[in-house]
Amino acid sequence: MNIQTVAIHGGYNPDPNTKAVAVPIYQTSSYAFDNTQHAADLFDLKEEGNIYTRIMNPTQGVLEQRLTEMEGGVASLALASGQTATTYAIQTIAEAGDNIISSNSLYGGTYNLFAHTFPQLGIQVKFANHEDPSSFTKLITENTKAIYCESIGNPLGDVADLEALASIAHKNGVPLIVDNTVASPFLCQPFNYGADIIIHSLTKYLGGHGNSIGGVIVDSGSFPWSKYKSRFNRLNEPDPSYHGVIYTEALGDAAFIGRARVVPLRNMGAAISPFNAFLILQGIETLPLRMERICQNTQIVAEHLNRHEKVSWVNYAGLPDNLYHGNADKYTKSSGSGILTFGLKSGFNGATTFQDTLKLFTRLVNIGDCKSLVCHPASTTHRQLSDTELVEVGVSREMIRLSLGIEHIDDIINDLEQALKHV
Numbered sequence: 001m002n003i004q005t006v007a008i009h010g011g012y013n014p015d016p017n018t019k020a021v022a023v024p025i026y027q028t029s030s031y032a033f034d035n036t037q038h039a040a041d042l043f044d045l046k047e048e049g050n051i052y053t054r055i056m057n058p059t060q061g062v063l064e065q066r067l068t069e070m071e072g073g074v075a076s077l078a079l080a081s082g083q084t085a086t087t088y089a090i091q092t093i094a095e096a097g098d099n100i101i102s103s104n105s106l107y108g109g110t111y112n113l114f115a116h117t118f119p120q121l122g123i124q125v126k127f128a129n130h131e132d133p134s135s136f137t138k139l140i141t142e143n144t145k146a147i148y149c150e151s152i153g154n155p156l157g158d159v160a161d162l163e164a165l166a167s168i169a170h171k172n173g174v175p176l177i178v179d180n181t182v183a184s185p186f187l188c189q190p191f192n193y194g195a196d197i198i199i200h201s202l203t204k205y206l207g208g209h210g211n212s213i214g215g216v217i218v219d220s221g222s223f224p225w226s227k228y229k230s231r232f233n234r235l236n237e238p239d240p241s242y243h244g245v246i247y248t249e250a251l252g253d254a255a256f257i258g259r260a261r262v263v264p265l266r267n268m269g270a271a272i273s274p275f276n277a278f279l280i281l282q283g284i285e286t287l288p289l290r291m292e293r294i295c296q297n298t299q300i301v302a303e304h305l306n307r308h309e310k311v312s313w314v315n316y317a318g319l320p321d322n323l324y325h326g327n328a329d330k331y332t333k334s335s336g337s338g339i340l341t342f343g344l345k346s347g348f349n350g351a352t353t354f355q356d357t358l359k360l361f362t363r364l365v366n367i368g369d370c371k372s373l374v375c376h377p378a379s380t381t382h383r384q385l386s387d388t389e390l391v392e393v394g395v396s397r398e399m400i401r402l403s404l405g406i407e408h409i410d411d412i413i414n415d416l417e418q419a420l421k422h423v
């Protein structure tokens, strides 16, 4: 079925016991065993069933199944945040001594995780040039465990050449992991272009209402882990922490997501709460409708600002002259999603005046809400960076980031116009 239908019905039929039509919130920490044998079979992964909410929960299970169907994978793991999803996806296959190759166009939190925290754990992250897929190839070594990118980079707005990156990854026997947060499955389904693992921050477009933090890992089931036995030894050799199970043998296509659940999640524990899973499910029901309006509003705003005399530049992949418009045509329905960046001719001071005089837009650091949001990175998220560091991460001092919501376009344009008058 189409994503509009899956977003509403995926993973759930009215509960057979209660006939509840809305997904119930299973607010329980544990689940009863029928008897000793039942418990033993659950722990041996011989039978599917619930044990403890740190590892699984039926409300979370509906969320996972719905996202699996929306992305076209085999299984998912919902987690406490998008950051957890990235961390656990990589820790499922990489450990001290290993490395991954990442695009250098990244969400700030992911950049910090990759540039500082993973190296402290012994996992090296090598950054490749997001404008040049071939720059990834040169960095791959025997200990490389994955290639990582964002389908649409936050905040740079570049649209990754997913087919090129998948082909480089597969030629070298490693999976492509794609953070699909900004595009959402409405604009892009990376598995169709060869991606192997998808990550989302559910906090953004999928939840859509700025009320809950969550993340997910979706497994395509298509990466041949058992073909590269020594590179992915943790999936192919008996796991002593799980009484000798071999994930590729016990779980087949779902080996990766199975290990993500029973090793990083079970042992490190960043589970999503059933209530957050419920709120995110509510949000997902309207994802396609919201994305249609958000992309339409953002396109109009991008074109409006592009014509404006006080604006020096606009970066949005939905504009025909944008460097990434070709990739957007191929991968993201010709849209750059709901985020655009632009600069004012009056520079840093103009940017702060503009931000301070907006009335409808909320000043904050988030994206993907149904409310319109504004952020001036150089005075907030990136204020500790020197001028050279700002250039390196592609953030100029005058850059303003908008995340458009679903309000009426006339009200959005009027607010932008009245603020631009003060500049």
Ligand SMILES: *Cc1c(COP(=O)(O)O)cnc(C)c1O
Pocket: 081, 082, 083, 084, 107, 109, 110, 150, 154, 179, 181, 182, 200, 201, 202, 203, 204, 213, 214, 215, 367
């Ligand atoms: C917000 C975000 C994340 C991190 O997600 P959290 O839910 O805030 O932990 C990861 N990637 C991208 C692209 C994001 O925008």
